[in-house]
Amino acid sequence: MNRTTKSVLYLSAALGMLIYAVPRLTIGQGWTLPTIFAVAWILFALAIIGSHLYWLLRVNEETDAQLDRVKKYRRRQFRQLIEHSIVRRTGQQ
Numbered sequence: 001m002n003r004t005t006k007s008v009l010y011l012s013a014a015l016g017m018l019i020y021a022v023p024r025l026t027i028g029q030g031w032t033l034p035t036i037f038a039v040a041w042i043l044f045a046l047a048i049i050g051s052h053l054y055w056l057l058r059v060n061e062e063t064d065a066q067l068d069r070v071k072k073y074r075r076r077q078f079r080q081l082i083e084h085s086i087v088r089r090t091g092q093q
Contacts, residue, residue, distance in 0.1 A: 004056065011052035018045045 001009075025038035054060070 007052045007055050011049060011056070014045055014048045014052070018042070018049070021045075 022042065025041065026032075026034045027038050029035060
């Protein structure tokens with residue numbers, strides 16, 4: 001299962017939980033413990049939904065491309081470091 005499929009699945013689950021739970025949460029009776037819990041729960045659910053939408057809408061395509069370039073550059077540097085150390089060791093023996 002790729003990341004997009006997982007993200008759609010988790011987004012659907014979070015939306016389903018939110019739709020199911022919001023009518024059952026006690027909100028609007030002052031700042032009681034159940035109200036504080038309900039508000040915190042809704043905020044966490046919205047944060048999860050927002051993060052999956054952020055991924056699905058590809059908001060950070062430019063950042064992803066830049067990270068890929070940095071990863072490739074680091075891999076190339078690491079490969080050159082290993083090759084250099086191997087050449088140095090074989091030259092000493």
